[in-house]
Amino acid sequence: MSKTDPGNYFEDFRLGQVIVHATPRTITAGDVALYTALYGPRFALFSSDVFARDCGLETAPVDPLVAFHVVFGKTVPDISLNAVANLGYAEGRFLAPVHVGDTLSARSEVIGLKENANGKTGVVYVRTTGVNQRGVAVLSYVRWVMVRKRDPAAKVEASSVPQLADAVAAGDLTPPPGLDFKRYDFAHAGAPHAYEDYAIGEKIDHVDGMVVEEAEAQMATRLWQNTAKVHFNQFERAKDPSGRRLVYGGVVISTAKALSFNGLQNTGLILAINGGRHVSPYFAGGTVFAWSQVLDKAELSPTVGALRLRLVATVDRPCADFPDKDEAGAYAPGVILDFDHWAAVPKRG
Amino acid sequence: MSKTDPGNYFEDFRLGQVIVHATPRTITAGDVALYTALYGPRFALFSSDVFARDCGLETAPVDPLVAFHVVFGKTVPDISLNAVANLGYAEGRFLAPVHVGDTLSARSEVIGLKENANGKTGVVYVRTTGVNQRGVAVLSYVRWVMVRKRDPAAKVEASSVPQLADAVAAGDLTPPPGLDFKRYDFAHAGAPHAYEDYAIGEKIDHVDGMVVEEAEAQMATRLWQNTAKVHFNQFERAKDPSGRRLVYGGVVISTAKALSFNGLQNTGLILAINGGRHVSPYFAGGTVFAWSQVLDKAELSPTVGALRLRLVATVDRPCADFPDKDEAGAYAPGVILDFDHWAAVPKRG
């Protein structure tokens, strides 16, 4: 038996199969500093222990996207090493806050399989759960990817596509225990805008643009122990029509979320990922821009509200005119990400 | 009201106005490691808890330039988002040491305003103070920047230019409480040179050269949550005659200070910034060189002295012949920084 891991091919997956992913990871202050250096987030809740205590937490929690990247990275060798494309996310819920010192591990259950008509690939649906050192689930999400078959002639189970919710219900959102925005310091947070100031349908251009360099993309990907070959192996990528390494899609999500500070300064704390699509690949060196739309609102407590936000990112394309998809679902040129999530926001009370 | 922050224009500032800056920041061991990785400093006091204890401190303090970058970064969205140029620094004093775990926040007072004759821009003078979680000021400095007017026709207050000291007086220097160089370990520090060995007027070529890559410059800038567009938005910068992103001036300061280890091995602890000027912009990829001159000396305690040092940095220009400004004040080609500061140094006793 070869000791080198070839990854799983489509015919290797079984419905109901549970995969324990490798390399549990203790989150450190070093990871948090690198997250700041790589993406430039400015949300006060993750930046200051003092600010976090004023919000009812013991110390600054780790940005939920850090937990997402750590858990996602662990799944790559088992789920998407032979993937053609990462197709989407759904039903992502952040279930418990993560702090420096917590150790995360991950497992996935195969919840759907559908062979493509060409017989060469199929779509694998997994529900992945990240668990901390006390066995508490900290996040859970569904992802589906198109995976190559090793052998086009291989027999494959009858197809089964899971029913997935369009969005996490507001009633299922789980803000960190103790979270209370009564003493929220709007001046230190950077803007006075509260829950009450955002209207459903409102669009916000985040104005700023940010380049990600190749070295930054690689460091961000290695940090999460994500091993997908397309991000690192230039020798092999030279044979691709693009000739370029692909940037890990999570880099685009985190960069766009950091850019969204300008206009959504008080919505850093992501509570759920309703859906996400990497509309086009991003290559290092392009300038990322972003805009958001408020899709929905919900009250979670007397001081905490939630906004359902659609965050759209583009490359080399400012967003003053909110580039979007047309009625047929085709995206405007330059759009690279469409990311639907819930985030906590202080109520003015 | 738009929720996107357009930054302040010259006519938005008022004399005496106090601005509380966003995003308090807890300094971590991750920030310190990144500082080392990005600039390469080797001063033992910041590198080793054991060395720091032998100098009378509880643990290794954070390099004062880290505190400076953190505080400076916070001011950018409010003070210099619409700046044409960062003109200078003065009266910078490091008032209390910063350790890992401290949370810094920043506020600025507008202490001077002077419209330029063209009516399109003006100079804003601010005194910025960084404060820790106990409300103790850890540093204070004056900065002046040239800022665009939103509306050239806007009326502007009568001009007021503050009187600024040429240098911080030696009597106003505040080394960390407890600092005592009696047991200073010169071998571990890397050189035997003490206060007594440096003569006023002495020039030192630091010999080594160091490239800063674009990715490094961006990471260094994001780490300090400095959002100035010129550092990140290549799409917009492509329209500039340079076609390039500008590197944050603080990167040049920290790189030059790190290079100065070679010849000034025992002067890492900056106590004051007397003045600083970014003579020319620095673009990533150039090799930075540096030289220093001893401008003054002062005894602070039986074991601690201070050197007033002028640190000059160049790009693609070795400094064996100490490139300088001429009598008319014009700098030699290649000079990018002229940075006048006080630093602590052990006395041989």
Add this chain to the structure above:
Amino acid sequence: MSKTDPGNYFEDFRLGQVIVHATPRTITAGDVALYTALYGPRFALFSSDVFARDCGLETAPVDPLVAFHVVFGKTVPDISLNAVANLGYAEGRFLAPVHVGDTLSARSEVIGLKENANGKTGVVYVRTTGVNQRGVAVLSYVRWVMVRKRDPAAKVEASSVPQLADAVAAGDLTPPPGLDFKRYDFAHAGAPHAYEDYAIGEKIDHVDGMVVEEAEAQMATRLWQNTAKVHFNQFERAKDPSGRRLVYGGVVISTAKALSFNGLQNTGLILAINGGRHVSPYFAGGTVFAWSQVLDKAELSPTVGALRLRLVATVDRPCADFPDKDEAGAYAPGVILDFDHWAAVPKRG
């Protein structure tokens, strides 16, 4: 006397001379996070405190290569600032585990000197020891480098070349006190392969390829406070036939070791460096590949075994056919590293 350190030239070294190196260094969680971001290692023992406790350790130890880089970096200004080439390593032993919070310092003893026939250079052999804050040696290794003479006419001591062991004897390996793989979690470690599954002579292609960018190479080198000019001074390197900065050889070692996870998932803990040779320089941008061969096996305890591994790295050259040296000792094109080490591995018991 100039205060700028010119480094030592060949005629400056004396047999038996002991050099205390500058800049003791407290290892932090930030260093560990950067190590992960720069190389992408996935060995569970260094990644998870929980996993490490299950292996009998209090917390996750620092990867021994971190300790090696820290100690190596300190020696550069004294030993190899004027080196023409880093010729080899031998008798490297990791003597005690290093944890976050430990402070390492380094000293070297000159154990061999041999002038070259051309009279312009000579080979210096040093045994370097890294010591923690309790005075306990954590690692020791021999390195030899070719160093320029300042003055070709300088008289030099009679030559003395030390006898060096081909490999560290299995009986001299010192795994961390308490290390016990009885509860080793193979699922979380990423592969089921135990001591019993590896055969002497077995070759493993690690398949994956990894680019190191210039910014990454520089950050990795600065992080260890390694100042060798060839890594940073592009202005000077432009005069070299390559026109390029050289990447620090330790970057190649750590990158190759991280790649070796794919096939050697349970052998992360290096116990000894038997020998190492940087066969060719590596320049940033090339894709690194690696393969390994099992040279020897040894039982250290009822649950802990050791594998003697030869790790060969190439650039832009996949390793499915195990590119090697021929009988005359000439390496196949593309080979850049040949690194012989002992690593701990769990026994199935």
